[in-house]
Amino acid sequence: MEYKNEIMTSSLEDYLEAVFVLSSTMENVRITDIAGHLGVSKPSVNRAVNTLTQHGFLEHEAYGSIKITPMGESYAANVLHRHKLIKQFLMKTLGVDEKNAENDACKMEHVMSPVTIDKLYEYLERQG
16 A cells, blocks of 8 residues: 555644544544544544545544544554554664654654665564
8 A cells, every 4th residue: 555645644644543543442433532642622633534534534424423434444554553663663673762762653654655664674573
């Protein structure tokens, strides 16, 4: 799968990833849940959810629960995979503490190329 879609920004990726993560533990994800998870305002979440819905990543009826589509799930799983891979590298290889590794991975997951991510994965595999 492509790592980037032409409409996708770092911020939208974060919202989609949040829906993906919340969906794994909650049956009905709502705007309030996403806002709380990300520490952002409900209007910000509403704008992002509307954009992601218009482009087929989410399904959302006004005032209803938010469902991730198969396309959204695939994209979000890829973002989460990049995040976990980078965080693992920062902690295990570089010795970065978990809090900083989490914060840095969240920023880095959006800008690293697929080639670099693949090389990072290969490196971590060789390290065991």
